[in-house]
Amino acid sequence: MGRSAVIRKRAYYLRAQIRGLVGAQIISTMALAALAMVWIQTRNRAALRTDLETAAERMLWIFLPYAALVIGNILLRLIPSTDIRSATSVMMLGPLTAIRPLVMATGVLYGISASRLWETRTLGLLILALMLGLEFALNLRAAREQRREIDGLARIGAP
Numbered sequence: 001m002g003r004s005a006v007i008r009k010r011a012y013y014l015r016a017q018i019r020g021l022v023g024a025q026i027i028s029t030m031a032l033a034a035l036a037m038v039w040i041q042t043r044n045r046a047a048l049r050t051d052l053e054t055a056a057e058r059m060l061w062i063f064l065p066y067a068a069l070v071i072g073n074i075l076l077r078l079i080p081s082t083d084i085r086s087a088t089s090v091m092m093l094g095p096l097t098a099i100r101p102l103v104m105a106t107g108v109l110y111g112i113s114a115s116r117l118w119e120t121r122t123l124g125l126l127i128l129a130l131m132l133g134l135e136f137a138l139n140l141r142a143a144r145e146q147r148r149e150i151d152g153l154a155r156i157g158a159p
Helices: 010-041 045-076 082-098 100-113 118-157
Strands: none
Touching: 010 045, 010 118, 045 082, 045 100, 045 118, 082 100, 100 118
């Protein structure tokens, strides 16, 4: 979402959440289409299914602890204390956001590393590229919006 210099941030964050949701749906649809194409083309669906399930189970060893950390820190923010909210942002949620691309890459690479089929490895790498691409595009959009916002505020304050 980036940061916003405006005081009332609800609309800013809502737009960012909608962009993220729509982007995730587009990426998910592309991943599903790729999976469907591989599924249609494969000669041994049972082996592909087993290989994909094994890769997914391995990915959970990376993704579940990360998700638990994020959710745990978000739950801590429910405590009505500005100090706790600030501490969770600075010490946990910020760093967890910063390492998210590394977690994505680690999870996918760990998941497909034991794969026996090239289809599983290819799908894993394709989905990783889609996820990282979406993250990059959303971050770029947020940075542009933030720059526009700050420029607008600077013009208001200029004599």
